[in-house]
Amino acid sequence: MSQDIKDFKINPEKIKTTLEEYLIPLVAIFLVVLGVVFLIIPKTRQIQEARKKIEKQEKTISQLSQKAAELSSLSEAELYENSRLLLDAVPSEKDFYQTLVMSKQIVSENGVFIEAFKFTPGEVSTQSASKKLSPLPIEIDFNSPFENLKAMIENIDKMLPLVTIDRIKFGTVNATESGSLADFSGKISIMSYFGPLPKTLGKPEEPLPKVSSQDRETVETLKNYKRYEPLAASEGEEVITVGKENPFPF
Template identity: 25%
Template structure:
């Protein structure tokens, strides 16, 4: 009996199964195709958005004076160097002291971490001797020169218009950024405060460099000396 039923409906079962398989495959392929279409549309919109942003950046950057940018970058790097500025600071102080007829001695340099851990600080201490006027001019010049230097401790001893000063100052340095922003990031305009800062950095004086005094070697005496 079952055999007769199976034989009777066999001609219907095979086409039905085939139809169902075709429908399932069609739906699967169709869903995949639809997903690809939606994905392509989303990518196209994203590319269009990026292109508009890049065009806007192009318009902004085309109006920038590259010479001014180079000067501002140079002033900023000189004010806050990317490497330890100890030798340059000592040499510049030596040069300024020579210009003012001052005697500068007893240099000491120590390095430490900046208070905000953004960069590193270098502490410089030294003794200064000369006229009161030249000494005050020297100290003022230090705070208006590159690299940026802050006087943290000053001890004056004045006698007959001559001054002996013990000075402690700090200067900072930090590594340059190693990564640039993403291409699609918008251009942020320079704020008025940033423009004022750049103007002040550009106005800093580059002092004349002098010879850095070398400390005598310490330790054992020369075994070949008589």
């Protein structure tokens, strides 16, 4: 045994050869694998993500270019006028004060005497409004000759903002001194409508809405309607201010 230990000698050349043949290639392989894991793979993922973003941007640019081409074929002035007309017909915000004043003005201008008003504002905030039309009901107690009542109904039917008559309930009928048509009293329920504007017009993935022939006919019909114009307050009539007053009027 002692003789075997004495005969054991380290051969540096053999160790060197072993390192050159096995260990150094193994280290090189390990470094290559390490570089792939920590350098090449993350870079490859970044390149793939960048490519996806570029493809998405190219798709968005293509969609916007298509929209721009469609819009360029339309008349800006006509679009503005039609948008204004439609917003006059169906306002985007629920303004119950304006509706109340408008209803009173329409009724009074036709010689119908107003005895009482009743209305329910409902949800005033446009943020809580639904995507559908939101009605604003108004009930009016009236007293009027037949001809005046008929004229009021005809004028309401051709008014902007759009107002529809839900129902008319007659109460008493009083004979006039001249013996002509009687005076009617009762209740008339009318509806005004409001609709929030859509919020998807600016999204490139959403196609432009197509204007059908029926839509064009509706616009042409509304052009013949009378826009509501508030009358100037007469002397002695109380003016109700909506909004904040200027604290520094001078």
